[in-house]
Amino acid sequence: MNYSENHYDTKDLKSDEDLLETFTPASEVEGPKDIGEFEEEEIERLKQTGIDLTGLDRVGTFIQTNSSVQKCDCESQGVELLPITEAFKKYNGLKDYWWKLISPEKDSFTREADQELDNGYFIRALPGEKVIYPLQTCLYMRNENVAQRVHNIVIAEEGSELHVITGCSTHPHLRSGLHIGISEFYVKKGAKLTFTMVHNWGENVYVRPRTGIRVEEDGVFLSNYISLKGVKSVQTFPTATLAGPNAMARFNSVIVAPEGSDIDTGAKVILKAPGSRSEIISRTISFGGRVVARGHLVGLAANIKAHLECQGLILAEHGVIHAIPELEAHVADVDMSHEAAVGRIAQEEIEYLMARGLDEEEATSTIVRGFLDVRINGLSPELNKELQEVVEECHKGM
Amino acid sequence: MLLIEDLWVEVQGKEILKGINLRIEPGETHCLFGKNGSGKTTLLVTLMGFSGYKVKHGRILFKGEDITHLPINERAKLGLGLSFQRPPTLRGVKLKNLLALYSKESDAGSELALAYNFEDFLGRQVNLGFSGGEIKKSELLQLLAQSPDLSLLDEPESGVDIENLDVICQMIRKLLQKELRKHRQKSGLIITHTGLILNYVNADRGHVMLNGQIYCHGNPRDIFERIKNYGYEECARCRLFEQGFKI
Numbered sequence: 001m002n003y004s005e006n007h008y009d010t011k012d013l014k015s016d017e018d019l020l021e022t023f024t025p026a027s028e029v030e031g032p033k034d035i036g037e038f039e040e041e042e043i044e045r046l047k048q049t050g051i052d053l054t055g056l057d058r059v060g061t062f063i064q065t066n067s068s069v070q071k072c073d074c075e076s077q078g079v080e081l082l083p084i085t086e087a088f089k090k091y092n093g094l095k096d097y098w099w100k101l102i103s104p105e106k107d108s109f110t111r112e113a114d115q116e117l118d119n120g121y122f123i124r125a126l127p128g129e130k131v132i133y134p135l136q137t138c139l140y141m142r143n144e145n146v147a148q149r150v151h152n153i154v155i156a157e158e159g160s161e162l163h164v165i166t167g168c169s170t171h172p173h174l175r176s177g178l179h180i181g182i183s184e185f186y187v188k189k190g191a192k193l194t195f196t197m198v199h200n201w202g203e204n205v206y207v208r209p210r211t212g213i214r215v216e217e218d219g220v221f222l223s224n225y226i227s228l229k230g231v232k233s234v235q236t237f238p239t240a241t242l243a244g245p246n247a248m249a250r251f252n253s254v255i256v257a258p259e260g261s262d263i264d265t266g267a268k269v270i271l272k273a274p275g276s277r278s279e280i281i282s283r284t285i286s287f288g289g290r291v292v293a294r295g296h297l298v299g300l301a302a303n304i305k306a307h308l309e310c311q312g313l314i315l316a317e318h319g320v321i322h323a324i325p326e327l328e329a330h331v332a333d334v335d336m337s338h339e340a341a342v343g344r345i346a347q348e349e350i351e352y353l354m355a356r357g358l359d360e361e362e363a364t365s366t367i368v369r370g371f372l373d374v375r376i377n378g379l380s381p382e383l384n385k386e387l388q389e390v391v392e393e394c395h396k397g398m
Numbered sequence: 399m400l401l402i403e404d405l406w407v408e409v410q411g412k413e414i415l416k417g418i419n420l421r422i423e424p425g426e427t428h429c430l431f432g433k434n435g436s437g438k439t440t441l442l443v444t445l446m447g448f449s450g451y452k453v454k455h456g457r458i459l460f461k462g463e464d465i466t467h468l469p470i471n472e473r474a475k476l477g478l479g480l481s482f483q484r485p486p487t488l489r490g491v492k493l494k495n496l497l498a499l500y501s502k503e504s505d506a507g508s509e510l511a512l513a514y515n516f517e518d519f520l521g522r523q524v525n526l527g528f529s530g531g532e533i534k535k536s537e538l539l540q541l542l543a544q545s546p547d548l549s550l551l552d553e554p555e556s557g558v559d560i561e562n563l564d565v566i567c568q569m570i571r572k573l574l575q576k577e578l579r580k581h582r583q584k585s586g587l588i589i590t591h592t593g594l595i596l597n598y599v600n601a602d603r604g605h606v607m608l609n610g611q612i613y614c615h616g617n618p619r620d621i622f623e624r625i626k627n628y629g630y631e632e633c634a635r636c637r638l639f640e641q642g643f644k645i
Contacts, residue, residue, distance in 0.1 A: 349488060351449065351470055352486050353496075355448075355471075356474055356540060356544050357475055358471060362499075366495070367491065369490070370490030370523070373491075
């Protein structure tokens with residue numbers, strides 16, 4: 001086994017500056033004027049990314065291709081949906097929200113997004129509005145070698161409820177690109193925001209999301225992250241601050257890394273207020289790619305409860321899963337725990353099911369299906385089918 | 399139903415079972431007594447066919463068929479079932495999904511759960527955070543859905559509180575067709591430490607296992623009484639007396 005100093009061969013991963021120079025700014029490449037211009041295979045691709053262009057069972061739709069916005073409609077009076085550039089003008093620079101959870105000086109990518117913004121979305125659930133259907137947003141790269149730089153702001157006002165499904169994807173025949181996405185989420189008192197993000201990139205795409213979340217008293221933030229397809233490199237580490245008493249944040253992720261993919265992901269939650277709770281759960285499968293599953297829980301107040309769970313299956317040679325669970329308590333009266341396990345499916349589990357009459361294949365499917373079931377509601381049938389295909393794929397890796 | 403002939407079993411190179419002979423007829427319930435580490439669980443999981451339990455000698459016949467080297471699921475299909483003492487946790491797998499997979503009737507799972515007051519558990523992940531008693535209940539519920547002809551029950555009453563003991567034993571009686579006086583076909587082999595189960599489930603025969611061998615066969619209540627009064631060592635001595643040896 002060739003175990004290099006830096007744990008993994010990164011010779012073809014470029015430095016931040018190299019990356020930024022390699023790609024053409026999205027603003028220089030024209031997107032389509034209308035979603036009617038999308039080809040059949042693109043529509044199919046978006047469906048697999050959780051985006052339904054018919055808008056059925058969706059309260060609103062935002063679609064941005066490269067730097068231009070093709071669609072920005074919302075049926076509900078209770079939700080405000082705007083391209084971020086418009087919201088920026090309308091709300092006088094969004095002073096209370098713009099770069100408040102992430103510093104523009106954080107790294108090269110935040111600086112780039114700060115200086116060369118393409119667009120992004122602004123979503124605001126109005127106070128007390130409980131929106132039943134999800135709102136969908138799509139950030140789509142349609143041309144080869146483009147760098148897309150977006151900044152999104154989502155606000156769930158007091159007592160509101162909203163589910164946002166975001167699909168990030170590239171044209172089915174596109175191989176290379178760079179996506180920089182700044183996202184700031186504000187969950188106010190008693191509000192509940194569910195954010196489901198589906199990544200469906202090309203094999204040579206670099207992805208650099210930078211995400212901050214702030215949850216106030218009794219607020220709930222639920223994040224679901226699904227990435228089932230090959231991607232060159234993802235590096236993301238959303239950080240949530242539970243700022244008010246009894247605030248809650250849960251991060252679920254399902255990540256599949258085919259050969260050649262390098263996915264460095266995870267979440268950090270700072271439990272600042274008494275009674276706040278958090279859960280970070282990741283389920284990762286490597287078919288030869290590398291996954292870093294991070295989790296960092298910081299307990300700063302009494303009576304908090306936080307749990308971290310990283311489960312990883314390696315189903316092909318050369319696969320790497322690196323689980324890094326961290327617990328950091330600053331006061332005594334906390335309930336913080338973690339569990340991490342990586343490797344094959346335990347033989348014991350397979351035999352347990354076989355003892356009840358299932359054959360080995362059925363037993364494996366049952367376990368993998370459970371493994372990938374992280375309680376995500378509102379997924380499109382196409383996406384569920386993709387998940388099913390991953391289960392099938394797992395047999396080949398056994 | 400089950401015939402074990404001179405069974406020798408090795409686990410990780412260590413000899414655990416040393417020449418086990420046992421016969422269970424259709425409709426019979428047998429109890430297996432023995433200290434921790436005497437090989438009782440090894441016998442049950444060997445019968446089920448788990449990897450890591452290597453049969454060095456002897457054979458296992460089930461319904462007349464030699465199953466000594468049959469895969470686990472084929473033994474299950476023939477009608478063998480096992481309730482585990484410490485089953486693994488299946489993350490994300492819900493109990494109701496398993497029950498649906500095992501039972502031939504689509505609704506059997508929820509009916510069973512309703513009958514034994516276990517409905518709240520249908521949506522839970524299998525064995526995740528279950529208490530000792532809940533594990534036993536979930537195991538028996540799964541077996542009831544599977545409905546095996548020979549149930550191998552590994553300490554079904556351990557870790558169960560008195561209130562739940564009653565339910566557990568109802569489930570075992572159902573599994574072993576104890577309501578039938580004639581034509582009972584279902585058989586059982588039950589490992590018990592405490593013997594408590596004998597107060598709830600009638601057993602036909604008892605066996606004492608010590609150091610990988612079966613030392614005594616007989617009426618389960620008599621055997622248990624003797625173990626309570628004189629300890630397991632007495633069973634070993636007693637058997638030697640039977641054979642004409644003096645200590």
